[in-house]
Amino acid sequence: MKNISDLTLKEMKKYLSKIGDKEGAREIKEIIKKDPDKADLKVSETMDSQFNQVWKIKEHTYGFFDAENEKDGKIPLVNALTMDADLSLKGERINIRIGNIYVERYPGIFGGDHEILFEFKAKHSPEGSSEDESIQYTQKYTLRNKGGTGKSGLSVMKGLRVPHNGIDFYLNTIYLNNKNEEKFLKFLDSGIFNSGLELIASVNPVLKQVSGYASGITQYLTDEKKSKIIQEIGLGFDFAGNSEVASLKNGTYVAIQAPRHKMNWSDWYYDKDSSLLKPYDDSLERMPYNHITFVISKYEEDEQ
Numbered sequence: 001m002k003n004i005s006d007l008t009l010k011e012m013k014k015y016l017s018k019i020g021d022k023e024g025a026r027e028i029k030e031i032i033k034k035d036p037d038k039a040d041l042k043v044s045e046t047m048d049s050q051f052n053q054v055w056k057i058k059e060h061t062y063g064f065f066d067a068e069n070e071k072d073g074k075i076p077l078v079n080a081l082t083m084d085a086d087l088s089l090k091g092e093r094i095n096i097r098i099g100n101i102y103v104e105r106y107p108g109i110f111g112g113d114h115e116i117l118f119e120f121k122a123k124h125s126p127e128g129s130s131e132d133e134s135i136q137y138t139q140k141y142t143l144r145n146k147g148g149t150g151k152s153g154l155s156v157m158k159g160l161r162v163p164h165n166g167i168d169f170y171l172n173t174i175y176l177n178n179k180n181e182e183k184f185l186k187f188l189d190s191g192i193f194n195s196g197l198e199l200i201a202s203v204n205p206v207l208k209q210v211s212g213y214a215s216g217i218t219q220y221l222t223d224e225k226k227s228k229i230i231q232e233i234g235l236g237f238d239f240a241g242n243s244e245v246a247s248l249k250n251g252t253y254v255a256i257q258a259p260r261h262k263m264n265w266s267d268w269y270y271d272k273d274s275s276l277l278k279p280y281d282d283s284l285e286r287m288p289y290n291h292i293t294f295v296i297s298k299y300e301e302d303e304q
Helices: 009-018 022-034 036-040 179-184 207-224
Strands: 061-065 074-079 093-102 114-124 133-143 155-161 167-175 228-238 251-256 268-271 276-279 291-298
Touching (some): 009 022, 009 036, 022 036, 093 114, 093 133, 114 155, 133 155, 228 251
Antiparallel strands (some): 061 074, 093 291, 114 167, 167 228, 251 291
16 A cells, blocks of 8 residues: 555645645645646655645654653653663563544645544564464544544553564554445444454454454555555564664653654653643644654553
């Protein structure tokens, strides 16, 4: 499935027109009109002065809520790639939840709803097996620009057993622009796709079937070639303290659709009163990029 940032301007103009984003399609039309050679340029390569949409950014940067240094309800953000890991989580079971979702801007009608499929993948180390296995799960969210969703804190994976070499965690947000797809995916509003994927086989005997559904849904969307990935998040967690690899520990991570060179973590904090990411200098009301938080916590047996 193609990432929306990899579309050429010519392809993007057609796609935006199709999903009702007349403003974006008009902007791109003007760019091509002024310079026809730019028609085959990737949208992610266009200068912000020509086409300034945050969803065209392919890169993500990853932070962590430094709750230990909270002061006056302000939790500092730190680089998730440069902190120490919690070695006690090796081989243990963890939970992964989606925290807050904020959409500064997604393609589509500005004031309309966006039907977005969240596709999750992770490595899992099953009890009694020497082989790690890939787990896949999906949830559907209805999002709006300059806001988020009514859902918050939903469980994604419960009881995921951490391989000793760490976890590769992936999250794609996929724009659903076809009414037939929406009808096909209505069953994702059922409890089994909102309560999280239980990875204890004795608790969830249909584990493989549910993961198989998720894989089949994504394959269908890929074959149809109608939907596009907006945010492509891939984060490796390990315990070795390697740079460019996130360290695994309990707490809240944030994935921000923004270039790394524009993010100075010491400038930002999480405000507990408003549940917003804010700059210390108060120059903005909140973080002006699409971002998603997810929470890692240790699995407890009584959570079954």
